[in-house]
Amino acid sequence: MKPSLFEIFKLYFIIGLQLIGGGYVIYPLLKKYLIEDKNLLTEDELTDYLAISQCLPGIIALNVSIFSGYKLRKIKGAIIAVLGLLLPAFLIILLLANIILTYQENQIVKYFMFGVRLSIIVLITSMLYDIFKKIINSKFSIFIFLLILFASLYANISPTFLVIITIVISFLKGVNND
Amino acid sequence: MINITTLLFLEFLKIGIFAIGGGYATIPFLFHLIDKYHWFWPKDLTNMIALSNMTPGPVGINMATYVGFTTGGLKGSLMATLGIITGPFIITLFVIFFINKYKQSQALKNILEGVKPAACALISVVLIQLVRDNLFIDAKFNPNAVIILVVLFFIFKYTKKFPSLIILAGGILGIISYIFQN
Numbered sequence: 001m002k003p004s005l006f007e008i009f010k011l012y013f014i015i016g017l018q019l020i021g022g023g024y025v026i027y028p029l030l031k032k033y034l035i036e037d038k039n040l041l042t043e044d045e046l047t048d049y050l051a052i053s054q055c056l057p058g059i060i061a062l063n064v065s066i067f068s069g070y071k072l073r074k075i076k077g078a079i080i081a082v083l084g085l086l087l088p089a090f091l092i093i094l095l096l097a098n099i100i101l102t103y104q105e106n107q108i109v110k111y112f113m114f115g116v117r118l119s120i121i122v123l124i125t126s127m128l129y130d131i132f133k134k135i136i137n138s139k140f141s142i143f144i145f146l147l148i149l150f151a152s153l154y155a156n157i158s159p160t161f162l163v164i165i166t167i168v169i170s171f172l173k174g175v176n177n178d
Numbered sequence: 179m180i181n182i183t184t185l186l187f188l189e190f191l192k193i194g195i196f197a198i199g200g201g202y203a204t205i206p207f208l209f210h211l212i213d214k215y216h217w218f219w220p221k222d223l224t225n226m227i228a229l230s231n232m233t234p235g236p237v238g239i240n241m242a243t244y245v246g247f248t249t250g251g252l253k254g255s256l257m258a259t260l261g262i263i264t265g266p267f268i269i270t271l272f273v274i275f276f277i278n279k280y281k282q283s284q285a286l287k288n289i290l291e292g293v294k295p296a297a298c299a300l301i302s303v304v305l306i307q308l309v310r311d312n313l314f315i316d317a318k319f320n321p322n323a324v325i326i327l328v329v330l331f332f333i334f335k336y337t338k339k340f341p342s343l344i345i346l347a348g349g350i351l352g353i354i355s356y357i358f359q360n
Contacts, residue, residue, distance in 0.1 A: 059237075115355070125305060145295040156213070
């Protein structure tokens with residue numbers, strides 16, 4: 001039996017509330033709510049969605065929700081799933097943005113945020129280290145990494161343009177190899 | 179002359195399409211927005227990254243909501259958030275219709291092989307900028323920042339799975355450094 005749109009909204013809203021941390025957190029959440037509790041998907045389907053989402057532009061959690069929402073109730077399901085998933089985040093950020101904008105001149109808050117920004121350096125360093133190990137593994141990947149690094153550092157070219165250049169180079173390299 | 183909400187929508191539409199590889203990939207694009215429009219400061223952006231890490235929701239989307247709100251109010255936050263999801267939404271639906279062809283596409287694999295290191299490079303540049311902005315005050319080395327950073331790296335070794343904990347620890351150390359200074 002197909003779930004109602006309201007039920008889809010409710011499920012994704014609950015998942016959205018718990019989606020803290022990286023995009024992959026969506027996997028265990030969908031598994032629990034959609035597969036184990038409601039039996040709406042199979043685990044193979046979910047794994048497929050995750051694999052394809054990793055290769056798509058956009059946010060992984062979002063792409064997986066579009067796939068699974070579509071599976072439940074076609075386009076309507078996909079739209080409702082996305083709305084449900086994002087609404088909690090949207091409301092919480094609005095609330096916090098208001099609080100931050102009100103208190104940002106306070107000395108204690110200022111120093112709190114000073115420390116917080118340093119913690120972001122730690123988080124980004126660790127994240128970079130992890131993906132570095134995974135994807136910088138060929139001459140080509142090193143070449144692209146250095147090219148974009150120096151282009152971005154010294155030429156102040158927009159990231160969009162750099163990504164487009166990378167797409168063209170990678171595509172041509174692929175054509176050349178075939 | 180386009181108004182700010184339309185501009186927000188268009189800029190975040192672009193980010194949604196080109197920031198490939200998770201929420202952190204959006205950060206270089208957001209830094210570029212600073213150069214282009216001066217809607218906010220690098221400091222605001224870093225605060226935003228912290229906030230997004232501690233609250234539910236994908237980091238990229240949270241940042242769109244926050245940037246949109248601080249630049250264009252409620253309407254701005256709606257348009258920026260819509261902007262960042264529109265591209266992926268259309269692309270994902272497109273893929274659903276052509277799923278089998280897509281799975282085997284060698285051309286796409288080649289492209290990703292290049293785009294991932296590029297995203298990595300762009301984020302590295304952000305990291306360099308963050309270090310420069312936060313470890314130096316008016317081109318002078320800030321010893322407090324270095325001490326806090328070292329302590330945080332140490333704490334991080336044990337709290338890897340919980341990014342919010344390390345952010346909280348950072349905030350507390352920041353307040354401690356304030357108490358010591360006065």
